[in-house]
Amino acid sequence: VLSVHAFDWPDLIAAALVAGLIAGLLGVERKGAFQLMVSRPMVLAPLLGAALGDAAGGLMIGVPLELLTLGGVSLGAAIPENETVIAAAMTSLVVPAGLKLGTGVDEPLAALGLLLVAPLGALGRQLERRAELYNQDLVDRARARVQSGDAGATRLNLRGLVWPFAFTALIALACVLCAPLLVALRRASPPRLVAAFEHGWHLVWALSAAAAIRAIRDPRAAALSAVAAAAVAGLAVLAGGFH
């Protein structure tokens, strides 16, 4: 059942390289350069989706991820889960799979994709921590060179961009190459499991709405987030019904 031979591999490899390049650049933009917020899931996912052939599918992924990660802010030494890595990985995995299946990014596929890539957010945080420790070495080297009279050694600052580019690009690239496995998993899923994934995606929306409201840091946030989750879940049931 897990056949991956139906994919056109040259096209998939080209898509992986494009996704890797875009994700790497946006991974750098997240903290190291510009900080124009293009790396936020709501912007990154449609952009990457458009590059891979399905901007609307990217948007379907990006909006709930944006809400889900809204409260995680990289301030000082606090490192949240890397939302850029999650969004890039999920878009790179799910969009090519949706195109191959002919369904686009539908609810079961999105839920299955999120299930697979969710741990990558924590991995992204670990990699970011390692990059920051590498940056401390860069500072020590720059300081030693400046103290010996080389004022231009401050250019070592730019080498700090290499790690975020590399790990974000490699993760996105690997996820595109894993898209055939997602296709195979989706095809192998029995109808009841597909229905469960579909409802699971609605719950992700409910959780996202709750997480976004919880991020307002207000004493009433917990209660409001519960109301938001219930409202979104209720709307999902009304709109889609239970199977």
Next chain:
Amino acid sequence: LSALAVVPDDAPAPLSTATLLRVFWRSLFLQASWNPRGMQNLGFDYAMGPALEALYADPQKRALAAAA
């Protein structure tokens, strides 16, 4: 208040617009080497590079200013 400001005779010339634009461009990479110990320290030094070049013609003095 600017009319009351006393500018010393040996004060350096104001930085040119081109220098300020270079500083601005480099400031966009302020956090490129963010680290837990010094945070934006190297990024700030990198961003100020063009201004230090304009203010300190002598490379040794420039390096001293960058290390300060």
